[in-house]
Amino acid sequence: MKVKDVIWALQEFAPEKIQESWDNSGFMVGDREAVVNKVLLALDCTEEIVAEAIDMGANLIITHHPLIFKGLKSVGNDTYVERVVKTLIKQDISLYSIHTNVDKVPDGVSGLMADKLSLRNREILNADKDPGQGLGIVGDLENPMDVVAFIGMVKDKFGLKWIRSSDPVKEMISRIALCGGSGSSLIGAAWASGAQVYISGDISYHNFFCEPGFMVMDIGHYESEIGVLDLIKEIILKKIPNFAVCKSNKNNNPIHYH
Numbered sequence: 001m002k003v004k005d006v007i008w009a010l011q012e013f014a015p016e017k018i019q020e021s022w023d024n025s026g027f028m029v030g031d032r033e034a035v036v037n038k039v040l041l042a043l044d045c046t047e048e049i050v051a052e053a054i055d056m057g058a059n060l061i062i063t064h065h066p067l068i069f070k071g072l073k074s075v076g077n078d079t080y081v082e083r084v085v086k087t088l089i090k091q092d093i094s095l096y097s098i099h100t101n102v103d104k105v106p107d108g109v110s111g112l113m114a115d116k117l118s119l120r121n122r123e124i125l126n127a128d129k130d131p132g133q134g135l136g137i138v139g140d141l142e143n144p145m146d147v148v149a150f151i152g153m154v155k156d157k158f159g160l161k162w163i164r165s166s167d168p169v170k171e172m173i174s175r176i177a178l179c180g181g182s183g184s185s186l187i188g189a190a191w192a193s194g195a196q197v198y199i200s201g202d203i204s205y206h207n208f209f210c211e212p213g214f215m216v217m218d219i220g221h222y223e224s225e226i227g228v229l230d231l232i233k234e235i236i237l238k239k240i241p242n243f244a245v246c247k248s249n250k251n252n253n254p255i256h257y258h
Contacts, residue, residue: 001240003060003094004032006039009239010062010232014101014108018133023100024066029085030094036060038244039236041229043222045095047080048250050087056246059093064109064228066097102228103135104128109180110137112227113199116157117176118142125177126189136179136186138193144172147215154199154219161257164218166208169196180224187216200224222253 007027019025028045040058042049045067053061067081075082075089088095102108106124114122114137125136145153147168154163176197177190183200184207190198191214198214201221210216233245 001036001243002032003030003034003036003096006036006060006062006236006240007032007096009236010096010098010102012239013235014098014105016101018104018128018130019099019101020104024069025097025099025101026066028067028095028097029088030060030092032094034059034092034094036094038246040246040248041232042248043226043229043251044254045084045097046250047084047087048252049248050084050091050093052248052250053093054091058244058246059091061088061093061095062232063095063097064099064102064225064232066099067095098232100135102231103180104133106132106137108231109225109228110135110178112231113137113178113180113224114139114176116227117153117178119176123193125179125193126186136177136183136189138175138177138190138195141174141176144174146172150197151217154217158219158223160219160223164203164208166210166215166217169213169215171196171213173197178224180228181221190214190216220253220255222255226251 016026038058039060040053042063044065045063075085119139122139124134125138127134150173173196175195177195178199179186182202184203199217201224203218229247236245
């Protein structure tokens with residue numbers, strides 16, 4: 001099995017061409033023709049992840065977030081990105097990232113979030129011109145809930161100790177919009193969709209001022225996306241059964257709560 005064969009399995013599910021214009025999904029480092037011994041899956045490619053790959057003999061790392069967003073001017077020791085690139089090259093480890101392209105397919109990151117809440121009657125929140133793809137999901141709960149019960153369910157389903165939200169709505173909640181990662185740009189679309197709640201991450205202060213009957217809920221960037229690693233593993237193993245695909249034990253949230 002070669003690196004390009006594993007990439008092909010992911011490309012078939014979420015083609016690189018549908019990624020956002022600012023994104024840098026795709027092949028980062030390495031050799032597409034290299035034979036793959038083992039794959040390590042991570043949300044981000046950090047020095048700890050690379051060390052884990054070396055220890056377990058994995059020579060392909062697949063991440064959700066790209067390591068390189070803009071061109072590097074040097075590859076030295078000044079930043080962790082430079083050090084990671086250098087180590088990957090020295091250790092003959094390839095790196096591939098599947099980011100906003102897997103955000104934009106209905107069964108991708110936002111679809112996984114919608115699954116956790118058992119949303120029905122789903123639609124893409126911010127659809128592209130091409131049918132069947134876009135950012136975010138909007139759908140209906142199986143049964144309306146008051147805000148206290150809904151917050152409790154969200155905490156339980158996403159394994160959260162706390163959430164950040166705007167002023168809780170007073171009405172029963174039935175329609176939910178959501179988007180994994182940094183979703184502040186879709187708050188307007190969520191409000192227009194008729195949702196009473198919009199769930200995402202990285203929501204800034206001023207976005208918590210909401211219209212009556214609508215609230216935003218920030219569950220965290222990491223927390224909203226970490227489930228994508230199980231999806232990536234499932235996609236690969238469906239196409240390439242009996243293959244060594246491991247989730248990293250070093251997938252640590254870079255944000256610490258005290």
